[in-house]
Amino acid sequence: MKLRTQLFIFPMGVVFITVCIFISLMWIWRQSDSVLEREEYVAEIHSLVGQLESNLLLYEENPTRAYIYRWEERHKQLTMVLHHSPTLPSDQQTLLNSIKGLNRGLNVLFERLQYLSRNSTPETDALRRHFKDKLVTQLETIVEDSKQLVVMARQSLRDSQLNQIIMIGSILLIGALLLSLLAMSLSVRIRNYLDLLKGGIKALEAGNFSNKLTSAGEDEFCEFINEFNQMQKTLEETTISRDALQKEIDQRTYALKHIASTDPLTQVSNRRKLMEQAELEMARASRHKSPLSLLLIDADHFKKINDSYGHAVGDQVLIHLCRLSEAVMRENDLIARYGGEEFVILLPHTDLSGAGELAGRIQQRLKDQPFKHEGQVIPITISVGVASYTYDQSFADLIAQADRALYQAKQSGRNCIRLSEPKVVLPASDQSLH
Numbered sequence: 001m002k003l004r005t006q007l008f009i010f011p012m013g014v015v016f017i018t019v020c021i022f023i024s025l026m027w028i029w030r031q032s033d034s035v036l037e038r039e040e041y042v043a044e045i046h047s048l049v050g051q052l053e054s055n056l057l058l059y060e061e062n063p064t065r066a067y068i069y070r071w072e073e074r075h076k077q078l079t080m081v082l083h084h085s086p087t088l089p090s091d092q093q094t095l096l097n098s099i100k101g102l103n104r105g106l107n108v109l110f111e112r113l114q115y116l117s118r119n120s121t122p123e124t125d126a127l128r129r130h131f132k133d134k135l136v137t138q139l140e141t142i143v144e145d146s147k148q149l150v151v152m153a154r155q156s157l158r159d160s161q162l163n164q165i166i167m168i169g170s171i172l173l174i175g176a177l178l179l180s181l182l183a184m185s186l187s188v189r190i191r192n193y194l195d196l197l198k199g200g201i202k203a204l205e206a207g208n209f210s211n212k213l214t215s216a217g218e219d220e221f222c223e224f225i226n227e228f229n230q231m232q233k234t235l236e237e238t239t240i241s242r243d244a245l246q247k248e249i250d251q252r253t254y255a256l257k258h259i260a261s262t263d264p265l266t267q268v269s270n271r272r273k274l275m276e277q278a279e280l281e282m283a284r285a286s287r288h289k290s291p292l293s294l295l296l297i298d299a300d301h302f303k304k305i306n307d308s309y310g311h312a313v314g315d316q317v318l319i320h321l322c323r324l325s326e327a328v329m330r331e332n333d334l335i336a337r338y339g340g341e342e343f344v345i346l347l348p349h350t351d352l353s354g355a356g357e358l359a360g361r362i363q364q365r366l367k368d369q370p371f372k373h374e375g376q377v378i379p380i381t382i383s384v385g386v387a388s389y390t391y392d393q394s395f396a397d398l399i400a401q402a403d404r405a406l407y408q409a410k411q412s413g414r415n416c417i418r419l420s421e422p423k424v425v426l427p428a429s430d431q432s433l434h
């Protein structure tokens, strides 16, 4: 059953019960009214019968024409009243017919009485008294019967009132029962749907879009559930496209960050990234009083390589140098292209001598894995300036310190390492290029 039908039944039920009660009360009122009408009717009969009776007694004492005339007049009135009776149920109508029959006999008796009164003899007196007594008895029977008529009417009213009360009570009881059952079923329906909906909302809150709500039937709640499922579907699609968009943004942001911080040729960090990272590491080193060093690496006679083999080969040499350096670095170290054929390796938690050792390992690698072009080995050497952070410097100071060491290395004939302190850590491993 549709919800709006179920809700519509409530006011309709109340209206129906009210109308039933109203009609019953009207009916009872009409019944009471008809009993009153009958009482009045019977009272009129009583009055006329009383008048006929007193007229009879008077006539008995004084049998004049006036009393005969009055009798006839009253009797005519009584006949009229009996003729224009109210509508009666069959049992009461039977009684009334009997009263009418008695009434018809009254005149016959009275005419005989008149006759006997006119021809009064001692022999007829007894007969006259007999007719008179019979007349009185008949009049009293009419009174008694009419009283019975009222009693029957009252009894009938009581019976019908009782029936009516039973009927109203039954309607009220059945109506209240039906409405209660309807209200209970409605509340169960609403509660079930609300529970279903609550589960759906909780699933949505938890990000579960696959929890499709199902409900049998085709009522308004089902339409609501369908709308909810549709909303969930739209939400799922929106969320998926938003997630895909976010993923795309993240990928592009990462790519942009990579481009912005990477040297396009060698794929090591660029100078910008170096500056950022150096600031971080310097702050960290100052905080923990941990060592921080850097290498400033410069390929020796690089111009000569470019001039001899071409710029493209020079590029490959720089890439080769970077890959070999990365192979010997630690994970937290950072290599960056500082400019041209110059590279910086930032070394957290590394003191000056440790940095010098790393520079030596790079030189060794270059020696072990020389660069080859078209099967021909092109010997590459590097000069390295090493500096260590003293906690009171700027990055420019630190670079300048390393640059001075690099200058010394160059001055010392290249292919060697100079620490910012005036001592050579490692001797030149190969002086052939000098």
Ligand SMILES: Nc1nc2c(ncn2[C@@H]2O[C@H](COP(=O)(O)OP(=O)(O)OP(=O)(O)O)[C@@H](O)[C@H]2O)c(=O)[nH]1
Pocket (backbone or CB within 6 Å): 265, 298, 299, 300, 301, 302, 303, 304, 306, 310, 311, 312, 313, 314, 315, 318, 339, 340, 341, 410, 414
């Ligand atoms: N192939 C190539 N060459 C570069 C690049 N950047 C700078 N160079 C070249 O590197 C050379 C550096 O030459 P110089 O500054 O004279 O130094 P050098 O020849 O290495 O001599 P020293 O440093 O004194 O040993 C120049 O010829 C630049 O053109 C690059 O990205 N690729």
